Amino acid sequence: MIQQKQSPLSNLEVWKQWKSEGLLSAKQSLIEHYLPLVEYVVGRLLIGLPKNVSRDDISSYGIMGLIDAIEKFDYERGLQFETYASWRIRGAMIDGLRQGDWVPRSVREKAKKIEDAYQKLEQHYLRTVTDSEMSEYLHITEKEFQHMLQEISVTTVCSFDDPIKEEEAETRLSLMVDEKAKNPENQVNEFYLKESLAKAIDKLTDKERTVVSLFYYEELSLSEIAEVMCLSPSRISQLHSKAILRLRGSLGRWKNQLMQP
Template identity: 75%
Template structure:
């Protein structure tokens, strides 16, 4: 039988670290993938308050990178860059949350808007307007837009956040590709993708464009503003609304999946 080597960059270094326990190999891997920390932290820094330093983001990110190097299974032939990016992102967001960088009042506003989208869109079975959300929240449309601007920095979601507060299972556990998926996992994964696809279709045209350019084309919010000929603050609002709509859909999915 031919022993095929997984298609993975720096395979020999991975083998030295994972099989031989070489600390030098581990350090080499960390140094090799350090640019990932700068890339991920740079994207997350967009729109964050000025009191959040890039040095803090980098420190959190390095911890995520180290964790990724320690936990990655190099023999499965997966792309380490993708896995590490998620781990780095999760570590940065978790580090920020532990530092309580978002005021409680802002989090409460985000929760109220998310619940408003969830209830109204479930009631009307369509995309609701800013006017309808404002009426539901009993605020003016200008006040609603200001709320969106305030909560723009809270629309980041950590995959290391527990699905339910009292349990340790995280969103990451839904994404990790185990060696063999059981039928229930496959059905749930398919349903989640279908749910997200339908949710994205219900976004407004501008919201879909922002989501596509930010998450798939990997443009910054300022770059998206140039593409769409809108102000960065307007792009930030569109991004916030899109994330709140999608969170509402995922909240319903979570209840259906985990409360049965």
Template identity: 70%
Template sequence: MIDHKRSRLSHQSFWQRWKEDGDLEAKKQLIEHYLPLVDYVSSRMAVGLPKNVTKDDLVSNGAMGLIDAIEKFDYQRGLQFETYASWRIRGSIIDGLRQGDWVPRSVRDKAKKMEDAYTVLEQRNLRSATDEEVCDYLNITDKEFQQMLQEVAVSTICSLEDPIREEESETRLTLLVDDKAVNPESKVHETFLKETLMQGIDRLTPKERTVVSLFYYEDLSLSEIAEVMSLSPSRISQLHSKAILRLRAALSKQKDQLMHK
């Protein structure tokens, strides 16, 4: 990965030339320098996606996100470009996948049924639903449940960002980029969502929390997490799917409450 400190020092002049003078050569230099970010994010997101989705597709969409990040980044605010760009790249890839309708309708339907099951059961019991309870609710066997988890894995691999806001990826970053005057209503909504997400994470099982932490906060791939936790990659994929379904259920419930207030 990129040496952040050296990157900021050695490319400050490129940022100045691009942002202040509109120097296209400086912009080109920035794009070339940060291209490894596109490959890094694409490689992580490629895990668990269907075989018909090639890494070249991800890289192509991710490159558009990188260019968009370079065009919109405010280098004078002292923020770390790599973090901002990674979110832009990820958002651009997700948008591309959505447009390509890469998840079959049948898989989306199964994921929705499982999400609804977690919503109802956890609201009813005020605790995390067990696998057995979900199976009973859906009237399926444990084997069928595990199979469903495997099938919906491709729909949850990128979706931690999705439930937080349903708008485009740009909206998720408005507090980070600019707009110094924050809309009070948006700030309250943001606070509610963050609190709900924290509560949802607290209600995950220990293994599910570990997977979420390692994947989204430590930037490990699912295969790397499998090695760390001494579990099979398929088991890690299932734990990830269950965690995301629980979080989506919690956020969906919060959304309904906000809409009815």
């Protein structure tokens, strides 16, 4: 994470001026202070995007996300603003890109096809399926399967603001935010979601688990992970795509089970 020279949170007066008194000058001060955070998130997100994606466009989306984060952040809860804002900024960037339809429909269809295949095969075999089994199910060669994974690698960047299913309003972030309300049904659902996700991660191959851990927990870039694992960046991208598609399939099964009477 970037280092701030002097955080406004070290002087709560700035946040108080904005939240309690509504001073626009205080809000502007916060925006200007945290603009480097936008550039940090832009740099990480661009690693997995096509070269034709405009950095300026992504930055614009990110600034809107930063403004939204400043407007909604509750400084009195004692949370770290940088972490909260990073989620909002990244989500705003991805939402903006998707509204611009930057990924061809054919690529999204391939991603959905592979995701469904992982879901069906792993539910049938109750284990991690191999590339050869996937290729046979899809009626393509393993080389063609690897090429498909490379094509759809740009679609596997997840936003916490994305819906769990396209036709539903519930987002991934809604399962993580603590609203200080002890809802038994939500607690049970969250428990089974975490359990399903843990089981799904266990079913990943060793290399896929390593990539997921380094990317999402250690916050390494794909090129940095490639150096750590002594593999090519394209191979790391493939492993990341396969892991995300497997996890999506597992979460889809979890959602379907909850809906069954």
